[in-house]
Structure formats: C-alpha cells, structure tokens
Amino acid sequence: MNELAKKRLSINFKQSLKYLMLVFNDFFIIALIFMFGALMFWYAQSMKTMPANLWFYKSIVGAILWLPLLAGHLVTLVKKADLQFLFTQDEQMDDYLKPMLAYSLILPTILLLLVAGILFPFATVKAGISPLNYGLSVIITFLFKFTQLEIEKKNLLFGNKISNWLINLLTLLVLSFGMYYPLIIIVGVGVVLSMVGYFIARKNQMFDWRYAVNKEQARKNQVYALFSMFTDVEEKQVNIKRRKYLDFLLPKSLAKENPNKFLYRRSLLRNPENLNLLVRMTVFAILVSWLVQSWAWALGMSALVIFLTVYQLLPMVNEFDSNIMYRVYPIVRKNRGQDLVKVLTSGLLIQWLLIGVFWLLFLPIDLHLLEAIALLLVFTLLVTLIYLPYKTKKN
C-alpha cells in the first residue's frame, strides 16, 4: 500500500506541476513580482510610520500566522474505483496514508515559513514579541497543522468526525490570544493533542470508503477550480446546482423558445462554471469601481470586465456537443451561435444593471456618472450586437 501511495503521489505531483507551469507563466510571474514588490514597499513604508505596541498587534500576528493553516487539506488520492478494488485493505490504509500526510504538510509549511518570514519584523519590532517566543509560536502553528491533518486522517475511519471548522476556530482563538498569554497556547496544544490521542486510541479500524472518496473529490475540485481560473482543466468535474430561486429568470412559456436557447439559459444559471464567472466578474467590476472612486476609471475597468466575461463565456456554444442525446435529438445546430448571443445578452444586461446600481450607490453622483452608465450600456450593446455575433458565426 505504501508503494501504491508513493506511485499515486508521484503522478499527482507531475500533474500539479503541469498545471502550476501553466498558471505561473511568464506574464503572471512578472505581475506577481510587481505585486509582491508593491506590497513589500508598502509594508516597509508602513513599518516606519506605524505606532508601536498597540494592544491588538499580537492578536493580528496570531491571526496572520493562522492563515496558512487554511491551505492544504489531507491529500489522500483515493479514487472511486478503490471502493471496488481496495475495499479489503482497511487495515493497510494507515500505511497508505503515512506518505500522504507527509506530502500534505509541504504546501502549508512553505506558506507558513513565507508568512512567518514576512511577519517577523512586525511581530518583533511593532508587536513586541520576543524572537524566541515568535519562533516557538511558528513551531506550534506547524504542530497545529500537523494535528489538523492527523484529525482529517482519523476522520476517514467510521465513527464521529471532528469538523475542520471546529479545529480552525480553535486554532485561531488559541493563536490570537496565546500571543498575550503563552500558557493558552500550551493548553490549546494539549487539548488538540488529547483530541488526536482520543482518535488514535479508537478501536475501530473500519475505513469509511465513501466518505474518503467524496472528501478527496471535493478537495480535488477545489484545486482544479483554482487552476481553472488560469487555464483549462480537463479533470475538473462540474457539480450542477438546481438554483430554483433563479427560475424567475427563465421564460414562462415555450412558445418563443428553441432547444438551443432552452439549454443555454439553464447552463448559464445552473452550471457553476458559467454563473460563478458572471457573478465573480460583476463583483470584481463593482469592487474596482469602488476602489478607484472615479467615473472614468470605473467605466474603463467595467467595460473591460464585461468584455472579459463575454470572452470567457463563448465556449458555452459547444457545451453540449459531448452529449450523445444532443446529437440524436433533431436539434438544428446551424443557428445556435445566434441563440447563445440572445441568452448572453440577457446575462450581460443584468451585469450592466448591477454595476450601474452600485455606481449610483458608491460613486459621487453627477452628470458624468450618469453619462458613464449610459456609455457602459452602449458598450454592452456593441459587444452583444457586433462582437458576439461575429465570434459565434462559425457555430
């Protein structure tokens, strides 16, 4: 089992590396360097002007040290087929999970060291924590992550499961308050370790295969969702949500519908890939507009966001091609590009409306702002009337 685990880890590492190389491409690296540089510059400047020893600094240090613990669940690489082929291996799963746990510690440890390094000047100079205490806190934070993963591992057996949120909350409280009273950290560690001890002492060795498969699938989906923000991820599974509360956006009658419009509408509302994109981009446009506080910048940035939304939704046109019934049914595919344009137009107009309303709420209201709202509508219409039909013509 140990060998199987190592083999799976090696395949998983290669796959992750493949996607990481695509995510961290040249442009993204340059952007990251700039962003990191800007952040460090701001940090260095703030360190000069910031008052020292304010009462809440220590809890801020604790809370920031806690953040890396949120990254990285237990990687088990358990597959659905294991339900069939490994279901006799319950007692050997401990062997299998040992290298998995070690592998799962790599990412949070790197993040913790990075965050701890960056935070060191603030923690020691401004928050007044001694370097020794700070070093100990970092080690204890690492131990928290280890115990958290150990609990996740024990959760894979039948019996009561300890929720990750409970552990996270407990860790946050211990780290935030423990910076003032180191005794709390020690007690906290004791509590967590005894929880682990209780788990380890459990007699039950029956492996909860279904739980393990679902957990791993959920973990993988989170990772793929992260990668898919930058590149296409073929392994990603889409979990469709019913979202009945959005049914009011669908036409009540079939009289003016055709099969393609019917399908695209539902895909836009229920496929998280599509709806999340629309929501994410709209929220992004609103946030940027609020940050820049200028109608001209808000208009430019929001127009860009609307264009990028459409650009990323264009692949919807081929979304059903892999469904055999779509090909078997007498659905005319000739004009489906136009059908998609009609559906996306409704989506973009809703996006425009939301951005416009938030501008009125958050930006200084004057004639320019009203003009900007009208201009954004004209831009949206140009995208739907000229760009979209051109791009979907081939389909």
Added chain:
Amino acid sequence: MALKIEHLTGGYTGVPVIKDINLEIKTGEALGLIGLNGAGKSTTIKHILGLLRPQKGEISLNDVVLTQQPTAFKRQVAYIPETPVLYSELTLKEHLELTMLSYDLDEGEAWPRAHELLKMFRLDDKLDWLPIHFSKGMQQKVMIVSAFLADTSLLVIDEPFTGLDPLAVANLISLIKEATAKNKMVLMTTHVLAEAQQAVSEYAVLNNGTIEIVGSLQEIRTHYGLKPTDTFDKLYQILNQEQQNE
C-alpha cells in the same frame, strides 16, 4: 413506409465493424438485434442515429435518406440508450420540455401523454428534480418516458432491460406492443430474450459484423441446428465458435 438499411458498411476511423448489412423493418414491426458483445449491434445503432458516417451504403426511413436530410430523418427517430444520457442542467420536467421543443410536439397534446407515462413509471412526483441525481434505474425510466413521448415512427432501444425493476420491464414491454399496434417500428438490441420475445417476434443475428439470418426464434434455432432440448443460450456458443474460426 419502412426503415431500410442497404449495403451498410461502417465502423470507426476507417476500420469496418459492420460489413454490407441489409435490413428492413416495416411499419408495425419490431425487430430484435442479437449477437455477442462486439458483434456490431451498437455500431449499427450508431449509424442509424447518425452518430457515425457510413463508409458504404445508405439508411432511409420512410423514404427520407439520413445523409441527405438528417434533421427530417432524426425527427422520426427516438432512442433509448443502454446507459442513460441526461443533461445535468435540466430537471425532469425540462427534459420533457426539451423533447417537445426538439420534436416540435404540441404542448397541449404532449403533456397529457407525458403525465400518463410519468405515472406509469412512478416519476410523476419528481418533475422538479434534476434526474442526474436519480438512481440508474430511474434515470433509465426518464430516457424511456422521453423516447415514448417523442411519438416517432421508429424507436431504437439499446439493451432496455438492464437496471429496470420488473414492473418497469412489464410497462416497457406493453409500450413496445402498443407502439407496434400503432404502426410504429421498433429496433431493439438485447440479450434478455425471455422478456424481449413478449414484444418482439422477428430477430436478426449479427455476428462478425454481418447479419447471418433474420427470422423468428424458431427459424434461428433451425438455422443453427439447435436441438429441441438445447437452450437458446447455445446459439451464443455457436456464434463464439464462428468468431474463433474466422
């Protein structure tokens, strides 16, 4: 008025799986396509559904040639696949609405029929659910309801009995009988002859990509020299022997 498959040769990427197949199903007829795994049953079906391009030959349905008028041809065909294929985004009700839209059915006439079928397969209280979350048997019932709702002149049914409960099997058999009584055509592949013969009387035996005989089960027994005491399963041993001798 018939489904005509004439000199059909086809398969995947240039490799012929079926060779020079000729088959005709007249109105009111149900034909069972039988053979071992890999004999070419599914390939034949995929050609009829327009999912594969024929290397040679022609398929027509009521004088509409598939390659010349694909949409008009498909409008006359409903299909029940061996494994349910659903739209994850659509509720059960919306699957039926999509069928109505695609086959251009009148909603006023189609909904009473749909409710009748839903009730028959005990799905009438699940209209607002996403069938993607149903059990395999229930998903297969959704495929059956959609296909029979389409009210087409040809029904293509691939291994229909797997995963269905006995009640659903009986209902499906009575629907097939009802369809042929209304002069519709049915093409069905199956290994479960005990159930199939309640609705289907003619069979075509497909082996090594060719049709060896078309006839009743008794005619097939005679053709392969089965003794009255032999079970019909012996036919598959003979077909296997033929494949090995090829």
